[in-house]
Amino acid sequence: LLFSDKQVLGFKFRISADAFFQVNQSAAEVLYETVRDLCVPHTDQEESGGTLLDVCCGTGAIGITASPRVDRVIGIELIEQAVKDAAHNAALNNIPNCEFIPGKAEVVLPGLMSQLSSAGGGLTAVVNPSRAGLHTKVVRALRNQPSIHRLVYVSCKPDGEAMRNFRDLCCPPDPQKKLVGDAFSPTLAVPVDLFPHTPHCEVVLLFER
Secondary structure, three states: OOEEEEEEOOEEEEEEOOOOOOOOHHHHHHHHHHHHHHHOOOOOHHHOOOEEEEEOOOOOHHHHHHHHHOOEEEEEEOOHHHHHHHHHHHHHOOOOOEEEEEOOHHHHHHHHHHHHOOOOOOEEEEEOOOOOOOOHHHHHHHHOOOOEEEEEEEEOOOOOOHHHHHHHHHOOOEHHHOEOOOOOEEEEEEEEOOOOOOOOOEEEEEEEO
C-alpha cells in the first residue's frame, strides 16, 4: 500500500493511495482554515469546547485541524482505509480527542444522533460530501437534531445535487419529508479557488439557526 505525506496548518497527514486529499495543497490550507474558523470561530482557548461532528471526514483533515478548539471530534467516513489514515493522523499529531467511525453516513449518523443529544457544550456539524451531495437520511438527521445550531457545508459543486440538500436544510418544517426540526438559514458563503484556470470553485457555506 502506497502512502504520501502532507502538511497542512502545522499538522502532518499520511494519505493512502485510495483515500481523498486536496491536490492543491496551498489552497487546501486556505480551505481548511476557513472551515475551521466557521465551525469554531473562538480564538481564545478557554472559550473553545463542545463536539464537532465531521461527516464525510476522509483522512481527518478538517476534524484534526479544528481539534484544538473543541472538546471532541467525531468523524464518519465510508472508505475504510481513509478512516485508518484519519486515526493514524490523529495519533501522529498527538491528538487524543478525535474518534473516526467507518461506514455510510446515512447508516451511522441517525443512530449516533441519539447519543449526541445529551452531549454537553454544544454540537457543530461540518459536511464535505462528494458531488452527489448528502443522502436524504443524513440531511434529515442533521435537520432534526436540535443541538446543532451551526452547520458548515463544503461543496465542490454547489449548483448541482448539493442544492437539493440546501433546500431541505432551509425549507419550512415538512412532516411528509420527515423534516421536523427548525430550519437553518444560510448566513455566509466563502469561495475557495481549488481549481485554478477552470470555472469551478469550492464553496464553504455556513448555515445557522
